[in-house]
Amino acid sequence: SQQGEEDPQALSIQEGENATMNCSYKTSINNLQWYRQNSGRGLVHLILIRSNEREKHSGRLRVTLDTSKKSSSLLITASRAADTASYFCATPDGGDMRFGAGTRLTVKP
C-alpha cells in the first residue's frame, strides 16, 4: 500500500526558479527519504531526514519534516534543465520502503 503521497503530481518551471514538492504520509516514521528518477531509469537516493530533524540541506536541496503534520517538503533552488525528473518520497515500513506516486518536475531552459 502507498504510504507517501506527493503533491503536486506534476510541476513545470523555468530554469533558475525554485521547485517545491510536498509529501504526506500516514503512519509514524523514524526517517523519510527523497529519491530522484530520470525517465526510464532506476531511482537514486537524494537525502534522508530523521524524525528528530526538522530541516536538512544538501547542495541545492533543502528538505523539511513536520512530524506533527506528517508531511515533508523538498525544495530545489536555482533549478536547472538537468533537474528534470520524477521525485519520490519514501518511508520505511518494517523492513521495506513505501514510495509515493512521485512528482514529475520539468525544468524548461
Place this chain on the structure above:
Amino acid sequence: EADIYQTPRYLVIGTGKKITLECSQTMGHDKMYWYQQDPGMELHLIHYSYGVNSTEKGDLSSESTVSRIRTEHFPLTLESARPSHTSQYLCASSGGQQETQYFGPGTRLLVL
C-alpha cells in the same frame, strides 16, 4: 553510481514464454527487492529478501517467483509471460544499518 546491475535492460517477448530477469549487486547487501513500475506511476513492491534462502511476497500480487541462493544475486522469473506483465521492473538492495535503497537501471519488459 551504485553497484547493482540488471539484465536485460529491454526485453520483448511473446505470450507464454518463460523469462528470467537478472539482478546482481556487489555491495554485500543482505536485503534485496523487486518493484514493478508502470510509466509515470508509483513503485509496487512485488518481492523482497532479507538474506540467502529468504524470500517474501510484497504488496502487489505477482505471478512471478524469485530465488536467493547467493547474497549478490536475486533473479525474478515469470513462468508464462502475458501482456499484463508489460511494465518496468526495478531491483534494489540495502544493507547493514543503512536505510537507503540502491536501485539498478531497470528492465523494461514488453509482452506481445
